[in-house]
């Protein structure tokens with residue numbers, strides 16, 4: 050099974066278009082220790098021919114352009130992208146679907162809740178139903194990933210709930226919707242049927258729960274929510290009023306953070322993804338980057354590739 054990181058940053062990307070903060074300035078200036086990153090998405094394949102995206106980021110067109118194996122190679126119109134599985138309804142997880150509107154047949158997998166908000170939002174009608182098949186993803190049950198013609202890909206996906214939040218654009222006005230566990234934010238476990246190789250992708254998670262500990266214990270590879278280094282990072286930097294918790298993300302550092310939560314989980318390879326432009330781990334010369342790496346974490350970067 051091949052896994053390609055199409056994008057490693059959180060919503061907004063790195064540098065974020067309207068950020069003049071020092072880290073984004075470094076990324077814009079070509080500083081080798083502040084590599085730009087597009088918004089979080091993975092691509093997975095068992096056969097090197099058909100690929101499934103895990104989230105469709107707003108940067109999808111640029112991500113495809115940067116990765117020759119996703120270029121069309123058959124006939125006048127084609128794509129090796131056979132399907133998309135989304136982990137929620139956030140802009141950074143679904144906006145790339147609009148890029149895929151040119152009558153290419155693919156399968157869209159999401160929870161019934163997320164399929165409903167996509168169906169209610171008429172702009173997504175550009176994904177013509179006779180081309181793009183919507184399939185509801187049940188929870189805690191492996192589902193064979195199929196292309197638009199119903200061909201098996203050699204991959205299964207299992208969706209599972211994690212503590213999270215409804216998408217920002219679905220929040221009730223002026224009210225904190227709070228962290229819940231339901232069908233709006235999920236994690237995914239991908240498995241290659243033939244070899245049994247597997248990994249988890251959890252780009253948004255507000256807390257480690259006993260059920261999640263159990264699921265992740267001993268996993269060979271986990272891509273995990275790396276949005277913030279500390280919960281009040283955006284407030285301290287003067288760029289926003291929200292904590293990570295308010296946005297549905299647990300931080301990397303601290304007692305309730307991901308680095309501590311994973312310490313005794315026995316995960317083979319731990320990779321932070323969905324890293325916000327305010328997170329100092331994006332800077333390769335920062336003490337926070339050194340601390341995360343010393344704890345056994347890799348900070349995902351665009352173009353990173355893993356074979357399982």
Ligand code: MLT
Pocket residue numbers: 059060061139140141216217218253296297
């Ligand atoms: C998040 O991960 O919190 C969201 O992507 C925020 C957003 O939609 O900008």
Ligand code: MN
Pocket residue numbers: 059060139141253323
């Ligand atoms: Mn996001």
